[in-house]
Amino acid sequence: MRILGLDPGLGTTGWGLIEADGNRLRHIANGQLKTDSSAELPRRLAHLADQLDALVGDQKPDTTAVEEVFVNKNPQSTLKLAQARGAVLAACGRASLPVAEHAARLVKKAVVGTGGAEKAQVQAMLKVLLPGVAIAGADAADALAVAIADAHLGGGR
Amino acid sequence: MRILGLDPGLGTTGWGLIEADGNRLRHIANGQLKTDSSAELPRRLAHLADQLDALVGDQKPDTTAVEEVFVNKNPQSTLKLAQARGAVLAACGRASLPVAEHAARLVKKAVVGTGGAEKAQVQAMLKVLLPGVAIAGADAADALAVAIADAHLGGGR
Numbered sequence: 001m002r003i004l005g006l007d008p009g010l011g012t013t014g015w016g017l018i019e020a021d022g023n024r025l026r027h028i029a030n031g032q033l034k035t036d037s038s039a040e041l042p043r044r045l046a047h048l049a050d051q052l053d054a055l056v057g058d059q060k061p062d063t064t065a066v067e068e069v070f071v072n073k074n075p076q077s078t079l080k081l082a083q084a085r086g087a088v089l090a091a092c093g094r095a096s097l098p099v100a101e102h103a104a105r106l107v108k109k110a111v112v113g114t115g116g117a118e119k120a121q122v123q124a125m126l127k128v129l130l131p132g133v134a135i136a137g138a139d140a141a142d143a144l145a146v147a148i149a150d151a152h153l154g155g156g157r
Numbered sequence: 158m159r160i161l162g163l164d165p166g167l168g169t170t171g172w173g174l175i176e177a178d179g180n181r182l183r184h185i186a187n188g189q190l191k192t193d194s195s196a197e198l199p200r201r202l203a204h205l206a207d208q209l210d211a212l213v214g215d216q217k218p219d220t221t222a223v224e225e226v227f228v229n230k231n232p233q234s235t236l237k238l239a240q241a242r243g244a245v246l247a248a249c250g251r252a253s254l255p256v257a258e259h260a261a262r263l264v265k266k267a268v269v270g271t272g273g274a275e276k277a278q279v280q281a282m283l284k285v286l287l288p289g290v291a292i293a294g295a296d297a298a299d300a301l302a303v304a305i306a307d308a309h310l311g312g313g314r
Contacts (some may be wrong), residue, residue, distance in 0.1 A: 040250075040256070041246055041250075041256070042246040042247065042249045042250035042254075042255075042256040043250045044250075045243055045246050045247035045250055046246075046247050046248075046249075046250025046251040047250075048247070049247045049250075049251060050251065069236055071232040071233070071235075071236060075228040075232075075235065076228070078228075078232065078235060078236065078239070079226055079228060079235065079239050082235070082236045082239030082240050082242075082243065083239050083240070083242055083243030083246065084243060085240055085243065086202055086239065086240030086241060086242065086243025086244040086247070087243040087244060087246070087247035089198055089199040089202050089203075089240065089244070090199065090202035090203050090205070090206045090243070090244035090247065090248075091203075091247075092199045092203075093197075093198075093199035093200045093201075093202055093203025093204070094203040094206060094207065097199075098199075099197070099198070099199040
């Protein structure tokens with residue numbers, strides 16, 4: 001089962017692909033999709049969807065996973081994030097990929113063992129769980145974490 | 158110039174297409190795109206994007222317009238709206254359509270003459286400005302209003 005974790009964002013969307021075979025996990029690839037902050041919103045969202053389509057075409061995941069959305073106290077940040085998330089989820093839906101949503105606490109718990117773990121702890125555990133992994137950035141790390149959590153939690157499969 | 162006004166929403170996205178020739182406006186068509194509330198979010202967003210692609214393919218607008226987003230006091234409502242908006246704007250971007258954003262006050266002012274107009278006044282004025290129009294519903298009315306506003310305001314053209 002190839003699981004694509006996604007951490008949607010307008011400027012940077014992290015992605016991390018793992019192969020899960022029962023309890024055994026293997027890292028395949030991870031990266032970050034970027035959009036040009038000087039471009040207009042519809043172009044940025046379209047570019048994000050285009051990049052995701054290309055990624056799905058290249059990497060052929062069986063399923064995808066995202067964190068449940070964090071509603072930011074800043075409504076403008078929530079708005080940007082949610083619009084990016086809408087473009088990403090629509091692209092997954094159009095590719096007929098299931099999307100599991102996992103609460104941030106459960107993602108941390110699945111990776112580190114505690115729902116209150118810090119980001120640094122999560123990244124350290126990623127290197128233990130996925131030996132040899134080179135992580136493209138903080139958003140790619142979050143995406144790998146949600147992919148691992150999905151492997152553990154089953155994503156409703 | 159064929160202007161497609163859009164009022165994005167997850168359950169119902171209103172659309173209204175007008176032809177603007179200088180100050181003369183003509184109604185072409187309007188309607189409402191629906192998604193199945195029992196389906197999962199990615200499927201609903203994908204269905205919305207698919208319907209919008211079909212509409213754009215059929216109606217061949219030159220440009221599109223939306224209201225600037227209203228940040229609801231209910232974060233969950235804002236989130237649903239913004240995700241639908243992200244899927245809609247990404248579809249417009251992928252179709253290489255410009256998207257103008259107009260403040261709700263300016264839309265009302267352009268249609269009724271006052272930024273504080275009620276919805277009923279807006280709908281009454283739509284029937285004056287677009288003789289013979291049959292409006293598919295409240296969301297289609299909002300979409301026609303933003304299309305008319307865009308014709309008046311120029312959408313940066």
